[in-house]
Amino acid sequence: MINPVEIAWEFSSPATLEDEAPAPVLLVGICDDGKPALIAPLEGSETETKIAALVQAAGFEAKRGQVQIVTSNADGLPGTLVLVGLGKRDRLDRLAVERGFAQAARKLRGGEFPAVAALPALGGEDLAEAIGPIIDGFVLGGYQCATYLPESRIKEAKPVEKVVIIVQGEIDELQRLAGIAQALADGANLARDLTNAPGADLTPPTFAEEVAKLAGPAGVQAEVWKVKRIAAHDMHLLLAVGQGSAEEPRVVKLSYKPEQRTSKTVVLVGKGITFDTGGIDLKRNPESIVGMKGDKGGAAAVIATLLACTKIKPACKVIGIIPMAENSISNKAIKPGDVFPSASGKSVEVADTDAEGRLILADALAYARSLEPDCIIDLATLTGSCMVGLGPQVAGLFCNDDGLAESVLMASDIAGERLWPLPLEILYRPELESEVADLRNIGERYGDAIHAALFLHEAVGDTPWAHLDIAGPAWLDSASASYPEGATGYGVRLLGNFLLGIE
Ligand code: BES
Ligand code: MN
């Protein structure tokens, strides 16, 4: 990562707040009933009353997305308070806290406030819930895509350096949990850097090289497959999608092994289209083409998760398979109607060259299945259809195993990364039948997110598999109060929490 958000996390007991302010600035979440959201033992305390009085004096409405800096001369409170609007108390969740603190963290950038303190709004007994959304907010909110910016603009956006979280708990445990949260939020920022990189800078060969370079220091084993090895694995769909580009396709395989013995293996697969022009079925809408360097968001999330593994230490083996290609247009490019064999053994008629993600993923998933893992999860910026259905902030979940779906949804909840189940509807399966091959890569007009998932299902068979269509939440079209525009790093925290849930 070019510009990591390095923050020192310290912890201070609520008991000392009254005696000595742990930092000159205190961040506190406020609900729209005018009272702070606090956990025990500060909930219902004198501190709560004092903060509520400040909120009232400031006329702060505490809507989600509102942040206000106020000064205080109340005894037992620092001189400056940052009021973070969290909206309705009965709707309070991790994402509200993360976004509120992210917005505050953005406001505090620039070096004027090097050290701040923060009060947890959620969690109580659950220390991970108490500190996780605060850490996510600061690390994700402090992010800037700095690769092409001059020093002056990087300095202007210098993140807060130290955050003291005021929470009761054993210091070792708090530091351990903070380490996990920081590693995954750093991972999300790395995924953002990789996804935000222009198509000219990360082509499949340079993307693969970059990942191989990052893997060694992260304690993860990396293989980069070039064309010969890809062909030896019968990944003809991946080669086909890549053949229109001057840049060869690649497959990156990453492996993490836990220190203790384990019988469980999870394979993660990520769509790595470094740029999606649509191919001969060229994207006609200039608005839909400009963000297509973001078509490697699934790949970036899988890579960043694997690279975080030696820090978060899941108990299972984790393998990442990342197929990389540029979907370009040239006299060598695949043409609508072309038929190719695939790694699963099924032949495929390419009826639309813009439905390229499912082609490269089908080959990667067939290989993933051959490793006989306990489960496979793929992430892909796969369909505009999923965005139409679920909007820009929610990913679609397709799954052939109820137990796996439940675990993935639970991880999504913990991560604050929204996900909603969609059906592998067999009624639409006939639409993938082809006159000239085993399968066609598109169906009729409506339901493309489902058609794409059904197409992928053919490659994994009965292996427990979850497919996350992240076309919406992987990318932010314009800056919000909490995050800059561009890649969001969606999926890293979800996958990390999923892996940590495996015994
Ligand atoms: N990469 C796109 C999907 C996408 C769209 C991602 C918008 C992010 C934002 C994918 O390769 C694609 O082009 N899908 C087509 C499929 C269609 C041709 C059947 C789509 O969704 O229009
Ligand atoms: Mn496409």
Ligand code: ZN
């Ligand atoms: Zn695509």
